[in-house]
Amino acid sequence: MAALRHSLSALFEPRSLLVVSSLPLPVVENTPPCLQGRLTQASINEQGISIAAQLSGLRDGQRLDMALVCVAPHRLPEALDAIKKYQARVVLILAADKSSHDPIEDMVYARSWARFNQCLVVGPRAFGMLRPHLGINLSHEPQSVAAGRVALLGQSRSITSAIMDWAEDIRLGFSTIITLGDEAQLDVADVLDFLATDPRTDSVALYLEHTPPSRRFTSALYALAAVKPTVVLKVGGARNPDEAQEAVFNALMRRVGAVRIRYFVQLFSALKVLVYTRKLKGRRIALFSNGDGAAQLALEVLGPDSAVHCPQLSESTQGLLQQALVPGDQSANPVVSYAPLSPERIEQICSTLLDDTQIDGVLVLLAPDPLAPMAAVAAELAKISSRSRKPIITCLLGDADMRPLRHLLDSVGTPAFRTPDTAANAFDILAIHHYNQQLAQQTLPSLPLSRRPDIGPARELVALAQSERRGLTQQEGMLLLAYFNVPLVALLHNEVLPAAQFDIMPMGLRIDTDKKLGPYVVFGAAGHQGWLPESYRAVDLPPLNRYLARQLIERSPIWRKFLSKQLSAAVFTQLQTVIERLSELVCEVPAVRSLSIDPLYATDEGLYFGELTLGLSAQSMLVLPETVGYGHMAIHPYPRHMVQRRQFKDGQRWVLRPVRPEDAEALQAFMRGLSDESRYMRFVSMLRELTPKMLARYTRIDFDRELALVATVRVGGSGRDEIIGFAHYLRNVDGRGAEYALVIGDEWQRRGLGTELMNALIDEAGLQGLTYIDGYVLASNKPMQALMERLGFQNDVDQEDPAMRRVWLDLGETRRSD
The missing domain is CATH 3.40.630.30 (Gcn5-related N-acetyltransferase (GNAT))
Incomplete structure (x- = not known):
């Protein structure tokens, strides 16, 4: 069966190239073998742009794969006009040495030109694209990078250059590097689609400065993260005053199965650990260190909000460890040895920890020790790691003497780090990836088909209120909840709760709408405490099923501090049902832009609410959401x-x-x-x-x-x-x-x-x-x-x-x- 060529193959694997540039470019000075005899350079001067009548490697009637354009912004229309007759499939517009007076105008012009000429445009002001395994360097960077299995997609030329420079120092290779510039036409979602099927790419690093439009980006990222570990570094979290916006983006990353990191220094650690062949299957790790200091530094990172924790080791495991340890060593978790290590002792200790069924992974922290054969210890650790079914992450503190030992461990597939905090954080990233992948597999609501809500009457109720330019009354709001079988009872006129059980912490549920990512659900404590910054860990995007509703509740601070000890199993299940059906409500009735149930009381008899408020959009629902693919949401619900x-x-x-x-x-x-x-x-x-x-x-x-x-x-x-x-x-x-x-x-x-x-x-x-x-x-x-x-x-x-x-x-x- 004939293999199809991807629509972006002309960009990432061009078979013919026309260069129109006023600056010298690496691809011309060092033409890659795959473009020998297939590259044509235009002559450009103040008088105009001259292009050979017949392009190199192009037969009559054949379309040009790519044109690479780098000219002053005021000459961009002239350059695009000159290449128009060659019907390029892709035009890559690099940043020039002169600034544009109006970048927006350049972008709009490029977009219109692309549409009229049925061509894909990358840029303007793009960093360019590199495919190291092909030797292709379509950028200003004089040096390419090593070939590898990591793809880098960014929204910043300067950050991309910095990552390339840093990667050389740590020997990280790339399958693809691309930064799109102003995204006149080709956007992040398009490139993610290509990388998901690219056989040269095993993992992806994505640097974002703004959130792309939701549905296409969400869908493409979900497809990519399902098959390849994906790390997203997005700026703005620390300085963005809109905590809700950041929380919604984090929720999106969880739901698509990607890992969001906040700091530049975490990027390579995340890539290093996520391409590790052994995946973490739980949150429980054991620490082993040849000294207490490194273990304590690691524990500082693994706080109460960490994705992993260090449980107490079983008595049998501690008994076996004591046989390998010497008096004065610590056999609890973390396990600490103060005596010089030998290959035999490191093998016995690590094997004992890996054999413990209550341990999901092992973090090994080794400081330089002049009394121990560290090279032999590292070699034995490499052997253990290569045959282990559980992940082992290592930290070899130091630089000159320990660096080659880290390279040894990296070469056998166990990530080796330089400091305890980065090693501990790497385990945290591994656990977050495992957790997010579980959530990504729960995209669809799992509801019995016999329990259908009364969607038609619900939409009519909301449409009537919209036509009268008003919100819903409390009674109408209760009716709307009833249409969706939300199991809540209203407390009217200061009604007393059954059995007067006020000892359970009051809760609050809120649904709001993000401009880019659509409706989102927040669960927390009642009143203003429910919307403090720490509560935004308990945020998720519809659609939600029972499993996702439970995870939402259990991520909240109020659950950890109070509800886990107070709620009965029956009421906990009822609370999950409430969240699940409210999620369905905002899926099927997009006119509901906000909803607040606060306070929400729990008793042994069930759930009761004191106040219900709903906000409706001003725009009438002229088309049904199912006929437009639920476009008001980031994630498509079950159709x-x-x-x-x-x-x-x-x-x-x-x-x-x-x-x-x-x-x-x-x-x-x-x-x-x-x-x-x-x-x-x-x-x-x-x-x-x-x-x-x-x-x-x-x-x-x-x-x-x-x-x-x-x-x-x-x-x-x-x-x-x-x-x-x-x-x-x-x-x-x-x-x-x-x-x-x-x-x-x-x-x-x-x-x-x-x-x-x-x-x-x-x-x-x-x-x-x-x-x-x-x-x-x-x-x-x-x-x-x-x-x-x-x-x-x-x-x-x-x-x-x-x-x-x-x-x-x-x-x-x-x-x-x-």
């Missing part, structure tokens, strides 16, 4: 509007709906139940079940850019859904189309089910802006080909594999019904 109850001609009822994470077990059972023939026709192999990675990929869907549908029937009176058909599409790397797949259970074929599933897929693909949908079908699979042809698909022979057919549909064409 409940696509859930449809249908029946076959014989009266058998079935349900068509988008897949949910909890469908994983049923989908696996469906796969196992397929006949060998059906399985081969779908997967072109005898695959008997889905791998865990495939199962997660098919059931955890980002509905902003892809879709997976299941057809289900109810099994007897068990209430369990059995999957009888499955269809999905995943976007192709070109960004324009998607590849579909369809499989129907053997007993349910020839009943029109395939037509129903494919029509639903095609309709949604059009709404998501795809221009085509295609799939590869075995030439022997005549029934599938016949179905697709009835739906209006083209049927082409695959030129690279005659045994396959490419069956595709131009989404602009009119389809025939079955």
Whole structure:
């Protein structure tokens, strides 16, 4: 099957290049091998710009891949006009040596030119782009960087230059470096999409000075962080007076599975630890140090708000440690040895800690010791790390003598740091990444389909208030909560709580709307205390399910200090339900811009609130949120509007709906139940079940850019859904189309089910802006080909594999019904 070229390949892997520059550029002076005979340099002077009639390496009628432009801002229109006839796929506009009088005007001009000439524009005022493994340096930097597996995407030319210089000192290599400048057209989300599929990139560092527009950025970052560790350094947190805005951004990073760091010095530590092959599976770590000072410095970093903690070691572990330690050493956590270490002792101590089932990782802190063979100790530690199933992070304090030992440990895949605080912080980052990845897998709300809210009446209630240019009354607000089955009871006219139980700390729930990231939920203490800066750790973005609601509560200071000891299990569950359903309310009724339930009281009987206030947007809801992809939110919720109850001609009822994470077990059972023939026709192999990675990929869907549908029937009176058909599409790397797949259970074929599933897929693909949908079908699979042809698909022979057919549909064409 022919491989598709990514829409940004012309930028990152250009096959032809035109340089229009008034300054000398490294790519001209040191042309990389991949561009030898494919690079043309324009002649530029005060009289004009002269370009050879035939560009090097370009055949007649062939489009130019890239033009690299670096001219004074007042000559930018002249340069773009000169290259117009070559129909460049990408134009990269570097920063020039002269400042622009109006950068905004330059950006608007570049954007308009790009749209008119059907071209992608990077810049103006871009740093440029480097692909070290290809030797490509499309920037002003005289020296390139070492090739590696880390991609750097930034919004600052100066910071990018500093990172490149620093990386050389610590021997960090890059797959890609790019800074986009003014982002006239190409933006951060576009590049993230490319990096997610780039085989040269294993991890990504993202430097942000402003938050990109929410939905595309969120969707692209979610797709990237799901497959490659992603570190985001965003400035403004320490000096931004808007604590809520920072908290909302942090919540977004948690939900997409990325790690947000605040300080420049943390960037390389984060990259170093996140590419480590052993992932942290919990929060419990053990510390070992050859002296107490380093351990105490590490403990200063691992405070009560740290993502990891140091639990007490079991008696059996301490007993085994004492056999390796000498009198006066400390066998508790942290474990401290004051006697000189030997390779044998370090092996015994580390192995004992790693064998403890209550320990998830080990932090080893070693200071120089003239009485110990430190090189041999480090070599033994490298052996231990290479075979360990749990992460080991090391700190070798010092510089001249300890630096080569750190390099040794780095080379075997265990991160080695220079100071105790950076090593401890690295473990914290590893734990945050694990936690955020868990949250990212919970994107979809997991609600029983039978518990539907009354969305129609709720929207009518809000629309009436908007038409009358007023807010909701308290009574209307209570009715709105009732429409969404929010299990709260109002306390009216100073009503006394049942049993007068005032000993549980009053709580507060608030929903507000961020200008870029949409609605967000805050949980904290009642009154003004609930909105103090420390409370903004308990912030999350809808949609929320039960798991996410619980995590929101447990991140709050009020939970740690009071509620964890006061709330009964039943009321705790009720509180999670309240948050979950309020989340659904703001998903389905975007006109609700703010909501406050404060105070919120908990008793043994349940939850009661004293005051409810709601704020509505001034703009009427002219279109339903589900028809515009829930554009008011950063994260696309479960598309409940696509859930449809249908029946076959014989009266058998079935349900068509988008897949949910909890469908994983049923989908696996469906796969196992397929006949060998059906399985081969779908997967072109005898695959008997889905791998865990495939199962997660098919059931955890980002509905902003892809879709997976299941057809289900109810099994007897068990209430369990059995999957009888499955269809999905995943976007192709070109960004324009998607590849579909369809499989129907053997007993349910020839009943029109395939037509129903494919029509639903095609309709949604059009709404998501795809221009085509295609799939590869075995030439022997005549029934599938016949179905697709009835739906209006083209049927082409695959030129690279005659045994396959490419069956595709131009989404602009009119389809025939079955």
